[in-house]
Amino acid sequence: MSLSNDLPGTWLLQSRIDLTLDGSRHPDPLLGEYPVALLIYDHTGHFSAQFMKRDRTNVAPSGPSNARNNTQAQGGYDAYFGTYSIDDTTGVVTQQLMGSLSPGNVGMVLSRAMEVRGDTLLIKLETTAADGTPVVRTLTWRRLKDATR
Structure with a gap:
């Protein structure tokens, strides 16, 4: 199998x-040691990622991000979406x-x-x-099964 498949x-997130x-x-000081997160990749090249600090209460917003190769949470939450491509040779997703x-x-x-290993x-x-x-x-991460069945 390939990463694309x-x-x-x-x-x-586990x-x-x-x-x-x-x-x-x-x-991570903004999301904590054990954040809750969901990551979705569809078959058409689109993705969505959401991260939340576990047991989040009223968290003050943080300042602008200086993180390299990373986004930064605001108020204990981070979310972003877009498109993705896969290099099956290197295993790198852009x-x-x-x-x-x-x-x-x-x-x-x-x-x-x-790297995908079974449902991980x-x-x-x-x-x-x-x-x-x-x-x-x-x-x-652990793959979620079809919730509609």
Whole structure:
């Protein structure tokens, strides 16, 4: 199988781990250590991503994003959508943001190394945390089954 065949679907976040260069865990200050998230890739090249801080209360909005290869949550929530393309040779998915909770992210291009293993999606990227700390982020997702049946 190929990533182009395996990626389309709806995915629920199982874990999001940020590690600093020395291997220490670095929880995201805006979304927390265990955010709730949904990621949707359709068969026509469109995607949508939503992240929310678990047990979110009234969270003050944060300032503009300085994050590299990343978007930034506002008030404990982050959402963006757009189009995507897949390089099956490298396993890299490139996302072009058409819309975002943070207006400055519109037009941003995000590249992600992805791998599907059965009903598990693994995404790994180098980025910066909201506080500017360089991290390697690993996101593990579980495919959701058809909810209409």
